[in-house]
Amino acid sequence: MWAFINKLRSPKWFYAISARLQPWFWAAALILIVTGTIWGLAFAPADYQQGNSFRIIYVHVPAAFLAQSIFVSMAITGLVFMVWKIKIADMAATVMAPLGAAMTFIALFSGAVWGVPTWGTWWMWDARLTSMLILLFLYLGVIALRGAFASRDSASRAASVLAMVGVINIPIIKYSVEWWYTLHQPATFTITGRVGMPMEMWLPLLIMVLGFYSFFIALVLTRTRSEILRRESNKRWVRELVEEAN
Amino acid sequence: MTASENSLAKAAAALREEPGDGLAVAVWATLKRDLVLMLRRRSEVLNPLVFFALVITLFPIGISPDPALLAAIAPGLLWVAALLAALLSLDSLFRADYDDGSLEQLLLTPQPLALLALAKVAVHWLLTGLPLALMAPVLGIMLSLPAGSYVVLAISLALGSASLSLIGAIGAALTVGLSRGGVLLSLLVLPLYIPVLIFGAGAVQAAILGDGVLAHLAILGALLALALSLAPLAIAASLRISING
Numbered sequence: 001m002w003a004f005i006n007k008l009r010s011p012k013w014f015y016a017i018s019a020r021l022q023p024w025f026w027a028a029a030l031i032l033i034v035t036g037t038i039w040g041l042a043f044a045p046a047d048y049q050q051g052n053s054f055r056i057i058y059v060h061v062p063a064a065f066l067a068q069s070i071f072v073s074m075a076i077t078g079l080v081f082m083v084w085k086i087k088i089a090d091m092a093a094t095v096m097a098p099l100g101a102a103m104t105f106i107a108l109f110s111g112a113v114w115g116v117p118t119w120g121t122w123w124m125w126d127a128r129l130t131s132m133l134i135l136l137f138l139y140l141g142v143i144a145l146r147g148a149f150a151s152r153d154s155a156s157r158a159a160s161v162l163a164m165v166g167v168i169n170i171p172i173i174k175y176s177v178e179w180w181y182t183l184h185q186p187a188t189f190t191i192t193g194r195v196g197m198p199m200e201m202w203l204p205l206l207i208m209v210l211g212f213y214s215f216f217i218a219l220v221l222t223r224t225r226s227e228i229l230r231r232e233s234n235k236r237w238v239r240e241l242v243e244e245a246n
Numbered sequence: 247m248t249a250s251e252n253s254l255a256k257a258a259a260a261l262r263e264e265p266g267d268g269l270a271v272a273v274w275a276t277l278k279r280d281l282v283l284m285l286r287r288r289s290e291v292l293n294p295l296v297f298f299a300l301v302i303t304l305f306p307i308g309i310s311p312d313p314a315l316l317a318a319i320a321p322g323l324l325w326v327a328a329l330l331a332a333l334l335s336l337d338s339l340f341r342a343d344y345d346d347g348s349l350e351q352l353l354l355t356p357q358p359l360a361l362l363a364l365a366k367v368a369v370h371w372l373l374t375g376l377p378l379a380l381m382a383p384v385l386g387i388m389l390s391l392p393a394g395s396y397v398v399l400a401i402s403l404a405l406g407s408a409s410l411s412l413i414g415a416i417g418a419a420l421t422v423g424l425s426r427g428g429v430l431l432s433l434l435v436l437p438l439y440i441p442v443l444i445f446g447a448g449a450v451q452a453a454i455l456g457d458g459v460l461a462h463l464a465i466l467g468a469l470l471a472l473a474l475s476l477a478p479l480a481i482a483a484s485l486r487i488s489i490n491g
Contacts (some may be wrong), residue, residue, distance in 0.1 A: 053258055145420060145430065148427070154490070157392060164480075172469070
């Protein structure tokens, strides 16, 4: 365990191991998303009530899943950074924040587009839309706080604290907003519980969710690698690497 | 020697005593010092109250002076305006101490910073949240808030504003080292205020409808208990970041 954590401390080791890992995740993401998209958009049966408009689910649900998972991973990497001072964790958290905000925005936007044929309006103040909107504000807060500090170390630690405070609050916000008002249909997609939709609709959705997660991991790996190069640019191994490339 | 220096000296003297006694003395000294300082800067205590009254005045002008309409939206308006007034006062929570260096001294004491920060937040609530809660019923009359909900309004605001002070102090501690932290502070803190707003305004709404208000107040109390146990740790960590950065 300690040997592993000590290895993680070294950006050089991470740079090497991520080079081997990232092609697999990119390939998985590409295959899964392409398969899921074609299956979901062309072959899955149309919904008997919503017709073809239900197909937005294949973007909406994976994005919404990621939006929440990324915040949790950001808080976990923040905790790891605060406790063990592992720089990689903070670099990953740095690149996760904009990605999470983008996913939240995609979930909100696709939800709004979906709302037009089903609810007849772009926006409803219903529980899940509202808590997604609040999540977007939490992301923007973390990004803004990180940008506000002049010293990188303070910025990293402040963003970590805020991510942890946010992650404790997310369930509280979620349940209080749900309690406040709900109009949204209950969750249709669960991995464990009873499947609320026919198999031929659910499978492509599962593939899309897995594809989005692979995409997230792949993108975080790639972007963390560039973050390593940026932050460690005065280290010898990075200079040697750049000289080799030239 | 000014009163604040005097209390600081006392706090410093307390540090040399045994840890158990020293803590109580240090917390008490921090409480007293902050109270004295805040009461000397009277405008800082009064400004949030004036702001609260002013914002409430804007709504009838901006929406409609119709009492029936105002009564329907009064619980939410009062709560949102009080929340914004509390938010406005947060920026100064640690600012003066940061500027004159006493925050650094607070960090250097061997006493747990979380408890000393809690004392500062308690003073903030005593001089911001509590007056806002006491003033809200008066503004409620002006918004023709239905009878029977005035006591609930004051209680819910008193309970809720304590959570607001605690949560807000995290944001204030994170941004105290930044020169233009004001807008950023509201961006960080407002999303976290939403649960308190929901149950606070919900309590007043329930009182108007004649439903049980105890459930709402109990949840406000639960939120306060959670904030009371976790927020001081986050405040202390954030203060350390702001000072060392």
